[in-house]
Amino acid sequence: xxxxxxxxxxxxxxxxxxxMDLSCPxxxxxxxxxxxxxxxxxxxxxxxxxxxxxxxxxxxDELMLEDDF
Ligand SMILES: [Zn+2]
Numbered sequence: 476x477x478x479x480x481x482x483x484x485x486x487x488x489x490x491x492x493x494x495m496d497l498s499c500p501x502x503x504x505x506x507x508x509x510x511x512x513x514x515x516x517x518x519x520x521x522x523x524x525x526x527x528x529x530x531x532x533x534x535x536d537e538l539m540l541e542d543d544f
Contacts (some may be wrong), residue, residue: 497540
């Protein structure tokens with residue numbers, strides 16, 4: 476017989492505050508973000524210096540970059 480104790484699922488701690496790195500759509504280099512970027516902001520690729528517009532990603536709280544020449 477299996478014991479029928481309470482099923483405790485381990486909670487995996489996810490650090491949602493961790494800044495993410497996005498890829499430059501032009502040169503594919505990683506563009507480090509501070510985490511303070513908002514939709515509509517402009518960031519610069521540290522590799523090719525292209526101005527990139529911060530856009531809303533597919534998921535909530537997800538960001539993506541688009542070239543903003
Ligand atoms: Zn780039």
